[in-house]
Amino acid sequence: MLALELTNLRKTFVxxxxxxxxxVDVPEFRIxxxxxxxLEGSSGSGKTxxxxxxxxxxxxxxxxxxxxxxxxxGSSEPQRDRLRARHVGYVFQxxxxxxxxxxxxxxxxxxAFGRGVDRAYAGHLLERVGLGHRVHYRPRQLSIGQQQRVAxxxxxxxxxxxxxxxxxxxxxxxxxxxxxxxxxxxxxxxxRAALLLVSHDRSVLAExxxxxxxxxxxxxxxxxxxxxxxxxx
Amino acid sequence: xxxxxxxxxxxxRRSLRQHAMSTxxxxxxxxxxxxxxxxxxxxxxxxxxxxTGGPVGFDAVLGARGSQxxxxxxxxxxxxxxxxxxxxxxxxxxxxxxxVELAIPYCVGDNYRGFRIVGTTEEVFTRFEYQAGRRFxxxxxxxxxxxxxxxxxxxxxxxxxxxxxxxxxxxxxxxxQSGLKFGDTFNPxxxxxFSEGEKHAEKxxxxxxxxxxxSPSDRVIWIPIEGVFRMSGHVLRGTGREFAAEAGxxxxxxxxxVNAVMIKLRSxxxxxxxxxxxxxxxxxxxxxxxxxxxxxxxxxxxxWVTKVLTxxxxxxxxxxxxxxxxxxxxxxNERRREFAILRSLGARRRTVFSAVVLESATIxxxxxxxxxxxxxxxxxxxxxIIRRQTGxxxxxxxxxxxxxxxxxxxxxIGALAGLLPAWKAYATDVATNLAPLS
Numbered sequence: 001m002l003a004l005e006l007t008n009l010r011k012t013f014v015x016x017x018x019x020x021x022x023x024v025d026v027p028e029f030r031i032x033x034x035x036x037x038x039l040e041g042s043s044g045s046g047k048t049x050x051x052x053x054x055x056x057x058x059x060x061x062x063x064x065x066x067x068x069x070x071x072x073x074g075s076s077e078p079q080r081d082r083l084r085a086r087h088v089g090y091v092f093q094x095x096x097x098x099x100x101x102x103x104x105x106x107x108x109x110x111x112a113f114g115r116g117v118d119r120a121y122a123g124h125l126l127e128r129v130g131l132g133h134r135v136h137y138r139p140r141q142l143s144i145g146q147q148q149r150v151a152x153x154x155x156x157x158x159x160x161x162x163x164x165x166x167x168x169x170x171x172x173x174x175x176x177x178x179x180x181x182x183x184x185x186x187x188x189x190x191x192r193a194a195l196l197l198v199s200h201d202r203s204v205l206a207e208x209x210x211x212x213x214x215x216x217x218x219x220x221x222x223x224x225x226x227x228x229x230x231x232x233x
Numbered sequence: 234x235x236x237x238x239x240x241x242x243x244x245x246r247r248s249l250r251q252h253a254m255s256t257x258x259x260x261x262x263x264x265x266x267x268x269x270x271x272x273x274x275x276x277x278x279x280x281x282x283x284x285t286g287g288p289v290g291f292d293a294v295l296g297a298r299g300s301q302x303x304x305x306x307x308x309x310x311x312x313x314x315x316x317x318x319x320x321x322x323x324x325x326x327x328x329x330x331x332x333v334e335l336a337i338p339y340c341v342g343d344n345y346r347g348f349r350i351v352g353t354t355e356e357v358f359t360r361f362e363y364q365a366g367r368r369f370x371x372x373x374x375x376x377x378x379x380x381x382x383x384x385x386x387x388x389x390x391x392x393x394x395x396x397x398x399x400x401x402x403x404x405x406x407x408x409x410q411s412g413l414k415f416g417d418t419f420n421p422x423x424x425x426x427f428s429e430g431e432k433h434a435e436k437x438x439x440x441x442x443x444x445x446x447x448s449p450s451d452r453v454i455w456i457p458i459e460g461v462f463r464m465s466g467h468v469l470r471g472t473g474r475e476f477a478a479e480a481g482x483x484x485x486x487x488x489x490x491v492n493a494v495m496i497k498l499r500s501x502x503x504x505x506x507x508x509x510x511x512x513x514x515x516x517x518x519x520x521x522x523x524x525x526x527x528x529x530x531x532x533x534x535x536x537w538v539t540k541v542l543t544x545x546x547x548x549x550x551x552x553x554x555x556x557x558x559x560x561x562x563x564x565x566n567e568r569r570r571e572f573a574i575l576r577s578l579g580a581r582r583r584t585v586f587s588a589v590v591l592e593s594a595t596i597x598x599x600x601x602x603x604x605x606x607x608x609x610x611x612x613x614x615x616x617x618i619i620r621r622q623t624g625x626x627x628x629x630x631x632x633x634x635x636x637x638x639x640x641x642x643x644x645x646i647g648a649l650a651g652l653l654p655a656w657k658a659y660a661t662d663v664a665t666n667l668a669p670l671s
Contacts, residue, residue: 049664052663052664055577057576057577057663057664057667058664077581077582078581078582078583081576081579081580081581081582082579082581084577084579085578085579085580086579090577090578092667096570096574096577096667097574098571098574098575099571100247100248100250100251100571101243101247105243105247108239108240108243109240109243109244109575109578110578110579112239112240112243113240113575113578113579113580113581113584114578114579117239117240154578158579
C-alpha cells in the first residue's frame, strides 16, 4: 500500500492584483509505505502549501490526495481532521508546541484527538527522544533542541502512516540539526512510518537516499520562482 | 474512540489556569450574582411563608374597629401600634360564645427596653398552643448563674406568673438580649417605644424564662392583665369616664378594657359566621379572620418590592453572563495560534468550539458553587435582621428550589455566554495561524 499518492493536484491563490496564481501543480507523486523521501525546495516553492494539502489542512482546487489509501479530497472537513489525527504526523519548522502544556501533555493531546490516550506509550516516546526526565517541563523550560524532540515525539503519537517534516532542522545549529534528523529518520523507521521531508539545506538532503527537486514535483514551483525573481529584478 | 473528551477537558483546565486572574474575577462576579438571586427568591418566599402560613395557634383576633392587618401585626407579630380598645364585656361575651374554644385577652402599651409587655391571663401558658401540640414552657433555672438575690427570689422555682402578683414571664429572646433572668426585677416603661423618662413605679419579678419558640413570642414579656389595669398612670375608660384603679380594691368589669382578644375556634369554618356577625353586622369591633389572609394582603401590597428585587437579580445575572463572554472572548485572539496547532493535531472545529463553551460553563459552575456560600452569608445577615425586627425566624435548612434552579440556570447561561467566543475560535483558520513564530 502507498503511504501517499497525489494525482493532478492543483491549488491557486488569489494575488493582491486579483489574478489567480498557481501555487501547487503536481501531476503525480507517490511515497511507498515506510519510504523516506526528501524534497529539495526553498521557501516560495509552494512547499508549505503542498504539505498542508497533504495533511488535509487545505483543500485543493482539483486533483486527488490519498493518504494510506484514503481519499482526502472526497472527504468532509471533520473526516479530514480525523484522518490527519490518525494517519499524519506533522513536524513544523517552528515546532508549534502548545506553550501552556507540558511535554507529556503535548503528546497526550495529539493522542486524544487521534487514536486515544495511551500514557505509557506517550512516556515511551518521550523516553525514546531522550526526554524521559523532562516530561513535565513546559516548552519554555526546554532548549530549542529539546523542543524539537518533543515535536518529533508528538508527530509519532498516533502511529502515523506518514510523517511530514517542514524544514525540521531550520531552527537548529549544525550539530543539533544532524542529531535531530537522525532521530526523526530512526524513529520513523522503527514505527514503520513513511517520511516526507522538505528542506533547502544540502547537508540535510545529503543524508537521504531518495531526493527529489521541488521543481520536478510541483510544476508551479518554476513559475513561482520566476515571479519572485522577476519581482526582485 | 476519538477520546476527544479528555482532550477538551485538558484544554479547558489549561486555559483557565493560563488566565487565572480573569477567571477568578469572573467567578467572583458570577458567585455574587448567583448568591444574590438565590437570596432574593429564597428569602422572599420564606418570609412570606413565615408570616402568612406560619403555624399560629389562633384562628382569629378580635379588636377595635379598624384595620385587620394592623390588628394581626400588633397581636401576632407584636409590631405596629394597637388600633384601639374594646370593652371587657365584649371579651366575656366572645369567651362564652359556643363557637369559641379559647379566648385570651391582650393588653398592651408598655415595654421594657423596647421589648413589649403584654398583659394577659394564665391561659396563654396553660391552654394556648403556639404551634400545633406545643405550649409555652419555662426553662429550668440555670445552675451556673449567680442565682437570684435572696430578697427578690420567688419562693418556688421557675414557673408561670401568678395572676394576682407583680410577676413576669419573659421570652427567650428578651432574656438573651436584655440580660434579665429568673429572679431579676425590673420596672416597666410606658409606651411601645422605649423612653428613659417613661418609667413606671411598679417592680416586676421574673418568675420564668420561656423556652425558645422561634416565633415573635420570644420577644415578649408577659405579665398578668390585672397588672396593666393597675399600673401607675394607666387610666381605664370602659364606662366612658376616666377611672384609676386603687390598690386593694376590686376593679369593676365595666371599667376594664382590652386591646385584643385572641380567639381559637372549635372549628375553623365557624370563623365565617363570626366574621359576618362582627364585621358586617356589628359596628364596634373588627375580627381579623383568617389571620393568614391579612398577612397575604400585606405581601400583595408590597409585592412590587419583590418584583424590583427580582428584576435587579436578573439584571445582575445578565451582567455576570456578559462578563464571562468578555473575559473568554478577550483570550481568543491570543489563542488563535493554539487553536490552529490543536486543529493541525487533528482537533475538529467542533472540538475547539466545545472546549470554549465548556470553559465558559466551567467558570459559571465554579462561580455558582461559590454563589451558594454567598447565599448562606446573605441569608444569615437577612435572617438576623428579620429576627431582630420581627422575631420571625427563617431557617436555612429547608430545601428551596432556587438552590438548584438558580445555579443550574447560571451554568446554562454561562454556556450560552461562551457561544460567541466559541464561534470565533471555531472560525480560526489553520493554515494562516500556524505560520508565525511564537
